[in-house]
Amino acid sequence: MTSIASFWTMRHGYLRLLPVLCTVLSLCGAAAQNSGCARWCPPNSKCLSADTCRCDAGFSSVEELITSPDGSCDDINECAPPLRTYCGKFADCENTEGSYYCTCSPGYALESGDKIFRNESENTCQDVDECRSGQHQCHSSAVCVNTVGSYRCRCPPGWRVLESLDELLETPGDLQTLPRSQQHCVATQLLLDLENTLRVLGQTLPEGSLTFLGPADTALTLELQVPGDRQVTLSQNQTKMQLTWDLAQKPGHPGPSMVGLISIPKMGKLLAEAPLVLEPAQEATAETNWGPHLTPALLSDVITAFLSHRDTQNLSSPVTFTFSHRAASAGPRRGVLCVSWLGGRGECGHWVTTGCETVDTGDSSTTCSCSHLSSFAVLMAHDGRQVRPCAACAVTGRPAPTELWK
Numbered sequence: 001m002t003s004i005a006s007f008w009t010m011r012h013g014y015l016r017l018l019p020v021l022c023t024v025l026s027l028c029g030a031a032a033q034n035s036g037c038a039r040w041c042p043p044n045s046k047c048l049s050a051d052t053c054r055c056d057a058g059f060s061s062v063e064e065l066i067t068s069p070d071g072s073c074d075d076i077n078e079c080a081p082p083l084r085t086y087c088g089k090f091a092d093c094e095n096t097e098g099s100y101y102c103t104c105s106p107g108y109a110l111e112s113g114d115k116i117f118r119n120e121s122e123n124t125c126q127d128v129d130e131c132r133s134g135q136h137q138c139h140s141s142a143v144c145v146n147t148v149g150s151y152r153c154r155c156p157p158g159w160r161v162l163e164s165l166d167e168l169l170e171t172p173g174d175l176q177t178l179p180r181s182q183q184h185c186v187a188t189q190l191l192l193d194l195e196n197t198l199r200v201l202g203q204t205l206p207e208g209s210l211t212f213l214g215p216a217d218t219a220l221t222l223e224l225q226v227p228g229d230r231q232v233t234l235s236q237n238q239t240k241m242q243l244t245w246d247l248a249q250k251p252g253h254p255g256p257s258m259v260g261l262i263s264i265p266k267m268g269k270l271l272a273e274a275p276l277v278l279e280p281a282q283e284a285t286a287e288t289n290w291g292p293h294l295t296p297a298l299l300s301d302v303i304t305a306f307l308s309h310r311d312t313q314n315l316s317s318p319v320t321f322t323f324s325h326r327a328a329s330a331g332p333r334r335g336v337l338c339v340s341w342l343g344g345r346g347e348c349g350h351w352v353t354t355g356c357e358t359v360d361t362g363d364s365s366t367t368c369s370c371s372h373l374s375s376f377a378v379l380m381a382h383d384g385r386q387v388r389p390c391a392a393c394a395v396t397g398r399p400a401p402t403e404l405w406k
């Protein structure tokens with residue numbers, strides 16, 4: 001009897017455990033199914049069943065449902081066609097992995113000060129006044145002018161001479177109808193007036209550097225400071241100038257000194273076909289080198305270099321100019337001249353071979369060491385019958401005579 005009772009007691013105990021066992025087995029089966037799906041569902045997807053996956057929002061696959069281990073979920077670029085999310089005016093769409101966001105275009109900002117938003121309805125992008133907020137990069141001597149989505153730096157009254165020069169050279173109008181000699185007169189006067197004006201205006205600047213780029217690519221670099229023995233280098237467009245600061249020191253003037261370099265690419269229009277006058281020693285060999293009808297042609301931009309003072313015709317140490325220019329055509333005999341533009345006092349001007357020494361020259365580069373400052377260029381000389389190359393450093397101004405025929 002005791003054994004029978006014990007049997008029934010154990011049986012009823014197992015029966016009570018049966019529902020618990022079924023639940024455990026059910027969970028194990030589900031886990032087995034989920035773990036099987038997870039083995040091959042690609043990244044950025046969810047398992048729908050033992051043999052089906054679907055990509056997460058922001059990702060897509062070739063088919064809506066993935067039923068093969070070869071499937072993948074790729075990022076949807078909401079900012080590109082065909083979706084091309086529209087963020088509204090003055091805004092840009094930025095794609096991210098699985099999503100996107102909107103930002104205001106450069107020069108604009110949200111009224112709230114936030115950096116990002118989601119769609120056009122949240123767009124409050126408005127122009128940023130860089131001039132008022134101090135976000136501009138204008139020099140302290142320039143005037144900041146706010147524009148829609150940006151700003152520009154304008155020269156104060158007086159400095160606008162550079163803009164006026166660019167406008168004149170960009171659209172010379174009736175100047176181009178003048179005889180060549182009169183065009184050379186105009187160029188001489190422009191160069192002299194520009195140098196004198198910039199020398200005066202530069203004295204009003206604080207110490208430091210100033211750069212200006214005009215609408216016709218006229219470029220100016222000025223540097224003002226108390227000079228010392230160190231070297232200073234100024235670069236504009238395709239030309240580099242190197243000199244020592246002591247050259248800029250005006251005798252008896254204890255204040256800051258100035259070094260300036262201005263590149264005037266369009267000035268070549270007015271200096272076309274200008275004559276070249278050689279030193280007597282050079283004339284004897286000129287016909288052998290280039291023929292009887294020597295005609296120089298510009299290969300580089302015209303530049304002007306100047307200092308705080310006007311005594312720049314016999315410098316105590318040389319100034320080096322390195323030009324990058326259009327390649328000169330090859331020829332059997334190649335002469336290199338450093339020349340200067342001599343004009344003013346009623347003269348229309350011409351090139352002369354005084355004041356500079358050719359240090360090095362190549363097909364598209366010429367280096368000159370000069371004992372005076374004014375305006376520079378690179379020339380090619382030919383006689384009209386056969387072009388024979390000549391890279392020449394041209395200097396505008398009143399040079400000090402120097403023998404340098406090579």
